[in-house]
Amino acid sequence: MSVVTAAADQSVCVPLPVLGRDVTVPLVTGGDVTYAALDYAASAPALQRVWDDVAAYAPYYGSVHRGAGYLSQLSTDLFENARKTVAEFLDCRASDQVIFTRSTTDSLNLLAVVLPTDCQVFVFETEHHASLLPWKNAQVTYLDAPRTPRQAVETLERALADRDPHGPALVCVTGASNVTGELWPVRELAAAAHAHGARIVLDAAQLAPHHPVSVRDLDVDWVAFSGHKLYAPFGSGVLAGRADWLQEAEPYLAGGGASRKVTRRVDGGVAVEWHDSAARHEAGSPNVIGAYSIASACKALTEAGFDTLVARERHLIEKVRAGLAEVPEVRVLSLFGDDAPRVGVLSFVVEGWNSSHFAAALSAEHGIGVRDGLFCAHPLVRTLLGSAPETQGECGAPEANPGEKSLNAIRVSFGAGTPDEHVERFVDAVKELVREGAKWQYHTENGRCVPAV
Numbered sequence: 001m002s003v004v005t006a007a008a009d010q011s012v013c014v015p016l017p018v019l020g021r022d023v024t025v026p027l028v029t030g031g032d033v034t035y036a037a038l039d040y041a042a043s044a045p046a047l048q049r050v051w052d053d054v055a056a057y058a059p060y061y062g063s064v065h066r067g068a069g070y071l072s073q074l075s076t077d078l079f080e081n082a083r084k085t086v087a088e089f090l091d092c093r094a095s096d097q098v099i100f101t102r103s104t105t106d107s108l109n110l111l112a113v114v115l116p117t118d119c120q121v122f123v124f125e126t127e128h129h130a131s132l133l134p135w136k137n138a139q140v141t142y143l144d145a146p147r148t149p150r151q152a153v154e155t156l157e158r159a160l161a162d163r164d165p166h167g168p169a170l171v172c173v174t175g176a177s178n179v180t181g182e183l184w185p186v187r188e189l190a191a192a193a194h195a196h197g198a199r200i201v202l203d204a205a206q207l208a209p210h211h212p213v214s215v216r217d218l219d220v221d222w223v224a225f226s227g228h229k230l231y232a233p234f235g236s237g238v239l240a241g242r243a244d245w246l247q248e249a250e251p252y253l254a255g256g257g258a259s260r261k262v263t264r265r266v267d268g269g270v271a272v273e274w275h276d277s278a279a280r281h282e283a284g285s286p287n288v289i290g291a292y293s294i295a296s297a298c299k300a301l302t303e304a305g306f307d308t309l310v311a312r313e314r315h316l317i318e319k320v321r322a323g324l325a326e327v328p329e330v331r332v333l334s335l336f337g338d339d340a341p342r343v344g345v346l347s348f349v350v351e352g353w354n355s356s357h358f359a360a361a362l363s364a365e366h367g368i369g370v371r372d373g374l375f376c377a378h379p380l381v382r383t384l385l386g387s388a389p390e391t392q393g394e395c396g397a398p399e400a401n402p403g404e405k406s407l408n409a410i411r412v413s414f415g416a417g418t419p420d421e422h423v424e425r426f427v428d429a430v431k432e433l434v435r436e437g438a439k440w441q442y443h444t445e446n447g448r449c450v451p452a453v
Contacts, residue, residue, distance in 0.1 A: 015312075016304060017048040018231065018417030025367045028440050028451045033367035036422035040229070041178050041345045041413035042371055044209060046293075047231040053296040054233070054289055064288055065257060065279070079288050082295035083278065089298035090223055090240050091214035098240045099278045100291045104205040105130040107224035107239035108172070110281055111201055112137065114249035119168040122159055122198070124152070125379040126179075126335065131172045131203045132379070138170075145383045148336055149185040153192055160196035169198035175207030179377050179384070179411065181317075181345030182336050183207075190219045201241070205229050209415055210313060210343035212306045215241065227294040231301070231416065236290025247276045255283035301416070309416050313344045316414055316423050320346060323427030329353075329434050333384040333409060345413040347375070349385070350434060355408035356449040361438040364451045366429040368422075371411045381409055 015021075024032045037045055057078065062071030064079045083098045092098065101107045112134035115121070121135040124143045132142075141159055146152035156171065163169055171193040176183050186202055193200040201222040204213050208225040215223055222241030228234045251258040251274055258280050261273040274280050301309065321338075324330045329351040334340065350358050359372035374381045385407060412426060441452040 015419050016231075016300070016416040018045040019048060019051055020045050021417065021419075027367060028364040036366075036368040036425055038412045038414055038418070038422060038426055039369050039371050040209070040415045040418070041181075041206060041375075041411060043228045043234070044231050044415055045417055046233055047297060047300050047417070049300045050232050050293050050296040054293050057289070057292060061288070063285060075288050079286065079291055082291040085295035085298050086238055086240065089213075089302060090238075091216050092240055093216060095243060096215065096241050097243045097246060097278045098238060099246070099281050100286060100294075101224075101237040101239055102235060102287075103130075103228070103237040104128075104203060104224045104226040105134075105237075107237050108201070108203065109134045110239055110252045111170075111222060111224070111245075113252055114245050114281075115170065116168040116245065116248075119170055120163050120198075121170050121172065122156065122163075123172045124155075124174075125383065126177065127172065127174055127377065127380075128178050128203065128205070129376045129378070130205070131174060132377075135172075145335060145380060149188070149340075153185055153188045156189055157192045157196070160192065160198055163196070163198075165197055169193075169196070171198050171200040172203065173200065174203045174205075175213065176210065176343045176345070177335070177377075177380070178206050178345065179347050179375050179380050179409075180334050180336075180340075181206070181342035181413070182334065182340045183211075183342060186218050186220065194219070199242070206343060206345060209301075211310060227290060227297065230294060230297045232293035232297045233290065236287050236294050238294065243276075246281060250274075251283060252281040253283040257286070258283035304416065313415065316418060316420070317342065317344055317346075319420070319423050320412065320414075320427060323424075324348060324430065327431055327434050330430065333381075335380075335384070344415050344418070345411065347381075347384075347409045347411040349409050350430075353433075354449070355410045357438070357442055358433065359410050360442050360449040360451065361433055361440070362426070362429055364442075365433075365439055366425065368426050368429055370426075371413075373408050375409075375411055382407065385409065 023035045025035045026032045060071050060074050062075040064076040087098050101110060108130055115138055119138045121138040121140045123132060126145045143155050143159055146155050173189050174184055175186055190200045199221040202220040204223050204225040207213055209230045213223060222239060224239050227236035258274055259272050260275050263271050265271050324332060330348050333347045349355060355372045359370050362368040362370055442449050443452050
């Protein structure tokens with residue numbers, strides 16, 4: 001569906017109901033305004049449907065897998081059915097496992113500890129830290145930022161061609177950048193990985209809330225994502241994919257639920273037989289509400305229809321891009337160019353403004369929530385801003401006074417719950433701040449740029 005059609009079809013332009021859509025916040029200039037939540041890339045608001053499902057289940061809360069009572073049995077069925085729902089949402093293979101974790105970060109750290117000995121890992125410097133940092137027990141090759149999707153594939157192919165072809169290897173790649181929103185050529189990267197005997201894990205934290213993710217179609221070995229970016233509450237995530245490395249490794253956490261049988265040995269020690277199922281890496285009492293909320297979000301997005309969701313988001317993206325293009329002082333950051341397909345995530349800098357100052361003014365004077373900083377993707381943001389790789393900077397902290405240059409950028413992000421009015425108000429606020437300046441004085445306090453009292 002084209003952007004023109006999406007804009008003309010009013011049914012496409014209706015946002016999904018989310019929590020907080022009517023919350024008002026005070027302005028430093030006086031009065032209050034409905035809050036425009038435009039930081040979906042960090043944490044999307046929970047869908048009303050998800051919250052209602054969780055509330056309906058809450059009175060029936062019970063421990064899973066170990067209880068004989070009705071509520072325990074009900075909770076166990078709900079938990080395992082949530083696993084099936086996620087598998088269907090991701091179009092998993094019949095042999096794949098779905099493991100519930102705390103987040104994308106937790107999922108990738110889980111995968112990192114089950115890697116075979118002497119595994120080589122290949123990861124682009126453009127990754128979120130959740131994908132960049134967990135591989136401390138592997139031989140890691142960090143790949144330079146590509147400037148086109150084709151260059152990304154070619155860079156990976158060259159790196160894989162130089163590796164030891166007899167040992168295990170893993171490629172970790174994002175589906176959509178948490179900085180630029182640009183879509184990565186996942187299918188082509190997966191083909192390159194497999195052609196050289198490597199496996200691939202997809203960080204779908206920014207992709208899954210915006211586009212359908214099919215494990216089969218993309219031909220990835222694993223996929224990881226977070227519930228709190230998929231319109232579910234905090235504290236839940238997923239790692240789904242091939243079972244063999246997961247079954248062959250020691251449990252991520254040792255404890256009840258991961259163990260099938262524990263006995264005393266004749267020498268006085270303890271012998272453990274671990275589960276081969278997903279339970280092997282889900283020790284302890286699981287986050288049943290978290291798993292159920294992810295499943296609810298998967299159902300809600302599927303029922304809404306990704307064709308409709310994608311078309312509406314393109315409509316919003318074009319509104320933002322067209323508005324920012326009218327401000328010469330604004331530079332939108334991009335790896336692959338202005339025409340690259342993307343999800344509803346855009347980062348930019350404003351000439352003459354410290355990014356933290358600009359974000360603070362958007363919040364305090366216009367009631368608009370965005371993010372400023374390095375977005376837990378320091379190497380990528382430094383590359384996009386043209387700074388030296390070793391240049392110091394902290395994620396989210398201003399490094400200069402208002403009006404002075406900083407390493408930071410500003411990120412606006414939106415999704416299925418964003419009304420047109422919020423992005424229109426954002427564009428108008430950017431234009432006003434650039435044209436007229438801030439109406440209030442700001443200073444740095446505890447590492448943040450805040451309105452002066």
